[in-house]
Amino acid sequence: MSGGPLDVVGIGNAIVDVLSHADDEFLVREGLVKGSMALIDTVRAEALYDSMGPAIEVSGGSAANTVAGLAGFGGRAGFVGRVRDDQLGAVFAHDLRALGVEFDVAPATEGPPTGRCLILVTPDAQRTLNTYLGAGAALGPDDVDEAQVACAQITYLEGYLWDPPAAKEAFRKASAVAHASGRKIAFSLSDSFCVGRWREEFVHLAEHEIDVLFANEDEIRSLYQANSFDDALRHVRGHCETAALTRSEKGSVIVSGDEIHVIDPEPVASVVDTTGAGDLYAAGFLFGLARGLDLFTCGRLGSIAASEVISHMGARPEISLAELAKRKLGEIA
């Protein structure tokens, strides 16, 4: 641990996003399922990149986007994930550190290159993700700093961690340390296909390990194989301490014991790219939670952060979220 105690430490796959516009025909031709995340290997990553249009590169990774957003609110954040000592690894580390996020995992000096996510943004602003985990796949329990987790208010982990082999051990270590220190574990279901791959384990986690669960409508319905959002809500209520459920243009719903909040989305002039919407919602919510704010305000902060990130390409905020929140809510924390 290099600094003082953190509001949130995020653990996830270190990824640089490669964003390109594409039409629906491109997705069909490449066999891609719109709105989903697919894991791809080196050969597929190269072939898909070759067929993609020109792109921009922006640091990404679900939990990394969340801690970047948290820092944008003025929160103290750290990140745990693995890059290589290559140009994209340097970009990833720079972008986190430039925001003041603690990122102390040394880059690998051999093995696969820094992970990347080939993202196709369709004209409806939906994003279709193709993730090559690269160096990120080596993440394991040794990367988790016990002192950092023990001192952080909240440790936040992405569901995508269930895909690389050793990362769930990192989750288990972090969860044990956090709970032994009276801290909270937050978790994102990440993607409905990811939920499909790990449903039983995720249901068990929600019930027994997770203090704050983030999911969008597709993910929470997939988790409980529910026919409707309302049905999923009924399942999660009482089976997870706090759940924050995002519903795109319908806003979000927060349940925590008997408490429930139905929160409107923030208005957005033009939705350009929904990449990072869920990650940034989590950023605002967790910032509020770490600062002891009520759940309604936590949800509003989440909505405000999400509204900023969907108004441009890329999954990291382009303006100060602290100032944006102040403009919308007044002084908050």
Added chain:
Amino acid sequence: MSGGPLDVVGIGNAIVDVLSHADDEFLVREGLVKGSMALIDTVRAEALYDSMGPAIEVSGGSAANTVAGLAGFGGRAGFVGRVRDDQLGAVFAHDLRALGVEFDVAPATEGPPTGRCLILVTPDAQRTLNTYLGAGAALGPDDVDEAQVACAQITYLEGYLWDPPAAKEAFRKASAVAHASGRKIAFSLSDSFCVGRWREEFVHLAEHEIDVLFANEDEIRSLYQANSFDDALRHVRGHCETAALTRSEKGSVIVSGDEIHVIDPEPVASVVDTTGAGDLYAAGFLFGLARGLDLFTCGRLGSIAASEVISHMGARPEISLAELAKRKLGEIA
């Protein structure tokens, strides 16, 4: 030469742009002159990157942006410039080829990494460039394919080529081949400081070698050390076959022998980042010229392309310029 004859072949520094927001105080603190381009070495590049905020990476390079824009209009374009066999080099090559631009220079397997330009975008949408030439500095006459230049309607070169040592020999070779084949040479003055470094040579080039000169107001005034735009106009008129002079929100002026056109800028809802405005003006202008359109229409195409690129971060168009031009002007070529 790998394909058929080209509308335009661009020769320039192969650069990946690293774009970040910064305030005016940051520029002062780092000793940067707003709106200018400074050449930086490895040590300075690393120090400046460390002090910059989070960034996005987008392929850039002045002449490369121009041929990318030309391809966006449906033109046949090629590019000559040097990258290394690293991740940023792969990004640069991908982004050009994905647009259909011919790019056949093999990446260097040793030596400095792919060049990059650290760009600070201030709240007034001005950009301040800090260029690390890297592998691009090795560009020389051997990289110029005589057959490609002899067959291209126009060979376009950036003034920045005067900075690396061997690149002006590439210019001289290209100019000799093009003129021997009855083709045109177009040239951009690039930057007023670049003009300051090479004024005498550039004045000579304008008079004797260049068929189409691109310059913004600062650059053309610097070239002739003129007190006013009108004074600069008087100097260039009759001393260069055709000059296209861009004036930001004041539009552009084209002079060619006795002919003169004063062209309004295209309206832009919100100017986000002026990086690439001049490069894209050149793209539209050269596309029109290669297709035999009148100079007024060439200028309008330039304005249309510039208006697109200043409405978002980065120096490459994000939408089809062919469709944009069709919407604004009807079928043109």
